[in-house]
Amino acid sequence: MNKSTMMPFSHSLQPLLAVVLAALFALPAYADQPETAEQWLQKLASAMSLSAYRGVFVYARGEQVNSMQIAHRFHDGEVQERLVQLDGESGEIVRKGERIFCVLPDHGRVKLDQIIASGPFAEPFTRDLAPDGRWYQASLMDESRVAGHETVGVALDARDEHRYSYRLWLEKGSGLLVKSHVQTVDGKVLERFQFTTLELVDGLPDSEFELQSQGPEVERRLHTVAGDERGRLEGWHLNWRPDGFSPSAVPRSGNKQAVAFSDGLATFSVFVESVGTLVMPTGASRIGATTAYMRYVKAEDQGFLVTVVGEIPPATAMRVAESVEVDSSLSTRPQAETHDN
Amino acid sequence: MDERLKETLSAMMDDQADELSVRRLLSHGDHGDIRDQWRRWQQVRDLMHDRVSPVVDVSSRVRESLVDGAAPKSAPARGRLVTASGRAWHWTGAAAVALALAVGFGAGAGWDASEPDTPVVAGAVSATSSGNESEIPEVALQGLNEEQWEHLSRYLLEHAQHSSVGSGSGSMGYARLASVSGPVGQTH
The missing domain is CATH 3.30.200.100 (MucB/RseB, C-terminal domain)
Known part of the structure; x- marks a missing residue:
């Protein structure tokens, strides 16, 4: 696998990336390795959509733990993702741009498929996403390894008591988020997200983005809100x-x-x-x-x-x-x- | 791997498996499958403890428990979920959670916000730091009836969709979504 696949400025992606970056941060693009925490966060934002990767991540909050398998790529101008729940009843979500396909287990009386259509959850809001220096103090942490990848840690400490602090670990080559903690001001971790295996790749075959579970299939289209x-x-x-x-x-x-x-x-x-x-x-x-x-x-x-x-x-x-x-x-x-x- | 095997595997990690179950596990053909499950649970445990632990070979663990003959009689794992919930991230707690996920979200295992070292009246952290301490009434999720739980679940799900956007982490949003859709507590 080629870790440098998603170095942001490959030719085909350049126009798009310029748009994305401009929209997100209204800052000039840079091609060098980021140096400051803010620069790493900028890199993260584009990496989240534009990278191609597959892996397994674990998500834990309270006493709940879920592990999910994920494949992700940016293809034909849209984000494509397939997620498979690995614990408990099998559930599967495939997203192609604004179209969502789900095969979900019936969890008691709560029907996920009725809810999944009700809210927008796509790109239109990413412009809102840059953490603002007025509310969070960003700083770099030590480098470490997560799921076999060299990472850079970024700490985002809340500046007031109305929000939580964050710890983000970004893969050094791509800027992809490979681990994160949400924690209280005094450092108690409340929510954890972490890849346990992660492969950064040049591309992924179409077959990895097809629904494979048996079961009632639900298709939804995301809508954007003006x-x-x-x-x-x-x-x-x-x-x-x-x-x-x-x-x-x-x-x-x-x-x-x-x-x-x-x-x-x-x-x-x-x-x-x-x-x-x-x-x-x-x-x-x-x-x-x-x-x-x-x-x-x-x-x-x-x-x-x-x-x-x-x-x-x-x-x-x-x-x-x-x-x-x-x-x-x-x-x-x-x-x-x-x-x- | 069928649910009973998963259950056995999880119980083994707690040294709670009975001999019969372990023998059945060993006779199960698909060892790769079992190993994968085991590894995932181990990773979960390590994650919870922020540590890297030596890889435990499941087959040797199984053999040991057979040789010792010391494995306690099967305490039904589902029943243990309740007691395990009292001790936040001890391995048994993590195993219980993994088990709950594996066997289909039984017994209201998740959603326990009442670990002793996590005061639910947790505004404490921010309230004390800001100096204006105020009492925050606490609602235990276990105390909700089915209708109430369903109602709150819908809100949690809708919020998860909002935050999958807001947090800028698509997969995190999905994870929250899946996490919410998980344990429909109190119905058992």
């Missing part, structure tokens, strides 16, 4: 959110009102929904780095469940949730169904 539709709140508003978080996506699903906010690294989603007879407890639950904070809001005579879900500390999630105010206009609407299935 910039002016982001963060549009209907019938409720947020009185507080941490500095640096801006609206990033407006999923349209069922009758609930949802908005996502990102600071370039962390994301949290706010859901406001009339829940009918369903009673949820008030408070925070944590799964690794993910906090879910739930509370009720009364408007007129109607109850709404406000839920904040995100990779943010519980105190931040609580403060966001408590700042949600439901306008009377939302409560006068027809009662929403609890579930949209």
Whole structure:
């Protein structure tokens, strides 16, 4: 395998890369080995889409661990990916550009296929992704080896208590992320992502991007959300959110009102929904780095469940949730169904 | 590899396998398959402990446990999940998680936020550092009924999609997605 395949400025990719980089960072491109943490992060951003690789990664948060097999390439102007769940029931996701094909196990009553179509999750938002120096202090860590590859470590330390810190390990040749930690300000690791095997290659055959599982197949097309539709709140508003978080996506699903906010690294989603007879407890639950904070809001005579879900500390999630105010206009609407299935 | 073999393998790692199961495992034809599974679990364990451990040869481990005859009677692994959850990342805990994944997300194994060294009222970290300590009510995921859990799962899934974009790490987003879709707790 050729580790230098994805050195960013091979001829065929140059025009595209220039666009990507310009869009992402509005900074001049450079062809040399990155030197600063910021330069490595720039390299990472393009490597995540443009590299060709296959491997197995492990993802752990809370007491959950998943391992997945992945093949990834940039082909015919689009990202192509195939992921296979290696533990438990087999599940498989193939993504070709904006088309998603899934064969997923039926996990109890939660039907993943109903949800997977409901939100955008493709490139349009990558421009939001550059971690901002105002919210994170970036620095280089020692070099080390991960899954047999030489890596450079980048530390992103939160500058305030409203977000978590990150440790990223990038493969030296390509800039690909091979390991990451999400951790609290005092260094307790909450979420881990790491390749256990990784092969960086020149190219991968089409056959590695075909669904291979048996089972009901679901096809979905990702849709993009226009910039002016982001963060549009209907019938409720947020009185507080941490500095640096801006609206990033407006999923349209069922009758609930949802908005996502990102600071370039962390994301949290706010859901406001009339829940009918369903009673949820008030408070925070944590799964690794993910906090879910739930509370009720009364408007007129109607109850709404406000839920904040995100990779943010519980105190931040609580403060966001408590700042949600439901306008009377939302409560006068027809009662929403609890579930949209 | 069928589920019972996986279960046996996992139990072996906890020294909990009964002899009969181990013999069945040994007679299983596809050793490569078993080795792969074993290696993945080992990697998971190492990952949890941030360390590199010597590679353990599964077949020798099996033989040892047969020779010693010391393997305890099969404590049903699913049952152990509950007790294992109390001890965060001890290997038995990690094995239990791996087991839970392998046998199809039984017994509400995941989603346990109540490890003693991970206070769930974890705003503590940020709250103390910022000096304005406030109580954050805690909701134990195990305490949710099926309907509540389903409701929260949907939010977690939708959020996972948002963050797969926001985090800039496509595969991480998928992993979160898969991770959410995993243990549908409390239904057993």
